[in-house]
Amino acid sequence: MEPVTRSHRVSLPVLAVASLVLVTLALALVFFVVPNDANQGFSQRIFYFHVSIAFTAYACFAGGAWKALLHLWKRDPRADLESYVAIHQGVIFGVLVLITGSIWAKISWGHWWLWSEDQLVLFLVLFLFYAAYFMLRFSVDPGPQRANFSAVYALFGVVLIPVSFLAIRIAKSFIHPVVFTLHGPNFGGWILVTYCVAQAALLVLAYTLYRIELAGKLIDVRLRELRFA
């Protein structure tokens, strides 16, 4: 099965410029426009990136699982590589969630790691799960079997996300009964605008990175074919 290039509607340079503009705009809003949080002060501004990165990581995992389903269902020859690249981006953003979450936890609560923080624990589980995905993928020779294994494991991932989330929620009652509230009820005005811009910026950035990695991988595949032709 050889991957075929897909014609994309938006070209890579346009995407790169769009992510540069959006990320710059988001940074400007986060640092200069949005007001300080009443409880946590300046450090709460990491929220705009932490939460957007987490959502982007979920989007990557979901996209990877969708491509995996397309591979199994429609036998789309491009889907395997696309699924892998999407999950790779998801893992990169997942690690960023762990890092930004740790920084925020250290500043707000004085600890680098908190088992009572749902999102952090969930991303740790997902990181372990998707790290095993790479171990699985790279211990099978390229071919239909590797594509199938990767796709099936990626589908397990999207079932594991809600199940783990539920597990971590119910585990709290016997591990950590404390629940932190992250922000007050006033989630409007500039806060909402900034969050939306940051979210859009990271989604576009993730998609740009996905396209760049995919283009690189496709060139790699093509080169290999030419060498053996």
Added chain:
Amino acid sequence: MTYLADVRALARKDLLLELRARDTLPAMLLFVVATFVVFHFSLPSHSSQLAASGLLWVAIVFTALLGLGRAFVPEREQRVLDGLVLAPCDRSAIWLAKAIATFAFLAAAEIVALPVFALFFHGLDGATVAAVVLADVGICAVGTFLGAMAVATRARDLLLPLLFLPLAIPIIVGGVGASVVGSPGRYLAFLALYDLLFGVLCWASFDYVVAE
């Protein structure tokens, strides 16, 4: 009904093989008892009973891993899997039969292990036993599935724990919750939900694991 007949024939083959060769079950039994002894010495003398309950679940998952790692070894060594895939039966029957056989081994190991645990540490209530049974279903369903994948890779035995443990975390949460909390209903329900979700997922996608 041929589906069930296929499952029964395949599961019977695994049980017979174990009865004659005795490869897996004695190892699992010895391992689980040895683990309990290790736990005894790793728990400081004034540890709570809750700590021991938590360790019971560690022992169960690791014992299961030992059995799951062996599950597809006979198929690989004698290239039985190729024959089974070519046989005119639904491929999910291969998974279901193997999961049933693994469940039987794990349950047999636990029939010895749970009384030994009660003897060494503290007594177990009905909720814990129910949670163990529900957890076994999930462990065997997911573990057998991943075992079939792991055995086809280069890394083989090394890979199974890496693939399995992240997926076993919800089982641990449900199991430990059911054994330490006063009203275990929601934890047992959670374990049943896990079994249902992953059981259906494994059953539906096993075809892609064995066929190319």
